[in-house]
Amino acid sequence: MDAYSLSDLWSILVMQGFSGLSLFSVLLLMALGLAIIFGQMGVINMAHGEFMTIGAYTIYSFSKLTETYFPTLMPYYFIVAILGAFLIAFVVGYLVEYTLIRHLYKRPLDTLLATWGLSLIMQQLFRSAFGAREVSATLPDWLMGSWKPTPDIDIPLNGIFVMVMSILVTGAVVLFLFRSNWGLKVRATTQNRVMAGAVGINTKKIDRVTFAIGCGIAGVAGACFTTIASTGPTSGSLYIVDTFLVVVFGGSASLFGTVASAFSIAQAQSVLTFFLTNAMGKVVTLMTIITILMMRPEGLFRSKVRR
Amino acid sequence: MSNHLFSVSELDSGYGQSKVIHKLNLGIEKKEIVAIMGRNGMGKTTLFKTLMGIIPSMGGRIAVDGVQLDNLETYQRVERGLAYVPQGRMIFSNMTVLENIQTGLPASARGIVPEELYALFPVLFDMRARKGGNLSGGQQQQLAIARALATNPKVLLLDEPTEGIQPSIIKDIAKSLKEIRSLRDLTIVVSEQVLSFTMDIADRFFVIDKGRLLYEDVRANVNEKTINQYLSI
Numbered sequence: 334m335d336a337y338s339l340s341d342l343w344s345i346l347v348m349q350g351f352s353g354l355s356l357f358s359v360l361l362l363m364a365l366g367l368a369i370i371f372g373q374m375g376v377i378n379m380a381h382g383e384f385m386t387i388g389a390y391t392i393y394s395f396s397k398l399t400e401t402y403f404p405t406l407m408p409y410y411f412i413v414a415i416l417g418a419f420l421i422a423f424v425v426g427y428l429v430e431y432t433l434i435r436h437l438y439k440r441p442l443d444t445l446l447a448t449w450g451l452s453l454i455m456q457q458l459f460r461s462a463f464g465a466r467e468v469s470a471t472l473p474d475w476l477m478g479s480w481k482p483t484p485d486i487d488i489p490l491n492g493i494f495v496m497v498m499s500i501l502v503t504g505a506v507v508l509f510l511f512r513s514n515w516g517l518k519v520r521a522t523t524q525n526r527v528m529a530g531a532v533g534i535n536t537k538k539i540d541r542v543t544f545a546i547g548c549g550i551a552g553v554a555g556a557c558f559t560t561i562a563s564t565g566p567t568s569g570s571l572y573i574v575d576t577f578l579v580v581v582f583g584g585s586a587s588l589f590g591t592v593a594s595a596f597s598i599a600q601a602q603s604v605l606t607f608f609l610t611n612a613m614g615k616v617v618t619l620m621t622i623i624t625i626l627m628m629r630p631e632g633l634f635r636s637k638v639r640r
Numbered sequence: 641m642s643n644h645l646f647s648v649s650e651l652d653s654g655y656g657q658s659k660v661i662h663k664l665n666l667g668i669e670k671k672e673i674v675a676i677m678g679r680n681g682m683g684k685t686t687l688f689k690t691l692m693g694i695i696p697s698m699g700g701r702i703a704v705d706g707v708q709l710d711n712l713e714t715y716q717r718v719e720r721g722l723a724y725v726p727q728g729r730m731i732f733s734n735m736t737v738l739e740n741i742q743t744g745l746p747a748s749a750r751g752i753v754p755e756e757l758y759a760l761f762p763v764l765f766d767m768r769a770r771k772g773g774n775l776s777g778g779q780q781q782q783l784a785i786a787r788a789l790a791t792n793p794k795v796l797l798l799d800e801p802t803e804g805i806q807p808s809i810i811k812d813i814a815k816s817l818k819e820i821r822s823l824r825d826l827t828i829v830v831s832e833q834v835l836s837f838t839m840d841i842a843d844r845f846f847v848i849d850k851g852r853l854l855y856e857d858v859r860a861n862v863n864e865k866t867i868n869q870y871l872s873i
Contacts, residue, residue: 517739518743518746520734524733525732527714527730528732530715531714532788532790533715533718533746533791535713537713
């Protein structure tokens with residue numbers, strides 16, 4: 334570290350901090366969906382990463398279609414494609430809940446195995462449809478290049494875009510959960526399913542829509558993912574462990590905990606992997622999380638109410 | 641029995657192979673408050689859960705205002721006029737008082753909390769922004785009743801509403817239930833072990849023992865001694 338001047342260290346810190354913010358944004362987008370599905374509904378969805386891949390492949394497909402048939406629309410396709418990514422992941426999630434998940438509520442081990450099997454099936458479907466090699470969407474010009482606030486600091490525009498998206502989606506999820514009638518029903522159902530039914534809430538419908546929304550958000554995460562990396566059939570599975578880590582570490586019932594957890598894990602990994610190796614950075618992050626979870630098993634944020 | 645607002649006929653219920661409720665019949669009039677008495681483990685809570693569809697019945701019929709409920713899901717029974725205050729209150733502890741009450745509104749097709757609920761339970765208005773889990777036991781019971789009333793029911797089922805509540809609050813709850821009955825022409829069914837509470841509010845008494853109806857009579861013919869002989873072990 335002696336080789337770095339103070340100015341170098343500052344630039345490194347800013348850029349690694351920004352790299353951490355980009356990772357934070359992707360983790361947060363992934364974790365928000367899982368925070369709803371696992372944190373709120375208690376469903377261990379091992380196929381959550383594949384819903385992200387659905388979003389990524391949707392962007393790729395939109396990009397190819399626009400490039401081939403409507404090249405003049407290339408600067409705008411991405412926005413429409415994000416909505417498409419949400420909708421397709423939402424619809425697939427809805428069908429998965431209806432055909433598979435709803436039969437497995439209160440059977441966490443069976444859910445874990447079934448969704449793991451589902452993730453393998455989905456990966457094979459991606460392989461059959463798009464090939465085994467990684468693919469990349471053609472990004473519009475406004476997502477390329479970087480912003481240079483000083484000569485030494487280079488901040489990529491796609492990273493800024495992912496951050497803006499994560500802020501928008503987080504805001505939308507918060508508004509949905511805490512300012513809408515649907516959100517009220519979702520929170521009631523996740524807190525006490527039996528009692529929610531006994532106040533007139535159709536809990537099965539809530540489950541289906543909630544699961545689908547969680548999957549839709551994963552689709553948006555996948556859409557953002559395409560701006561920073563290429564997409565392969567197993568891209569989603571690379572993020573699933575980190576995503577569960579974020580939700581569990583944050584406190585599975587707390588949305589704010591998910592945000593705080595995604596931020597701390599992403600920043601820790603980003604800064605540590607620069608000064609240590611990639612593997613050691615992960616090891617130190619994991620050890621810290623395990624230690625904290627041993628002291629606070631409910632995660633960073635737990636509810637403080639009489640039960 | 642079909643003339644009753646709330647009728648239960650030949651109801652069987654239980655858990656798995658074990659039958660808890662045996663061929664139970666109840667007929668309850670509009671605006672009537674009835675008390676279902678019985679010792680612990682005699683099937684009162686199982687009966688209420690079966691009426692709400694939380695536990696599937698093994699046979700028999702349940703009807704509110706002539707509408708058969710036995711094949712409906714819990715939320716559909718609420719839409720057709722049944723409301724439930726469970727034993728232990730089961731309020732949504734992480735949600736505010738206002739949100740707890742609002743959970744019942746969609747079933748009633750009303751958008752806002754009726755003023756009369758706050759008039760019945762003023763403490764809930766004062767504490768509407770507080771989390772339900774941070775209320776005292778008595779306040780939680782009032783919230784659970786307000787939440788059930790928000791669904792605009794025809795029949796209100798209360799399972800052991802005085803459990804763990806201090807005597808002064810029990811009197812308030814009794815007063816509120818009588819007010820609600822007059823205000824809304826509501827039929828109220830209370831399961832209880834505390835005799836003084838039911839003697840104060842009930843028009844009719846049912847005693848169940850091992851899931852079977854053992855005794856039934858109107859308040860005028862009932863005194864504490866009559867009921868106590870069925871409740872003593």
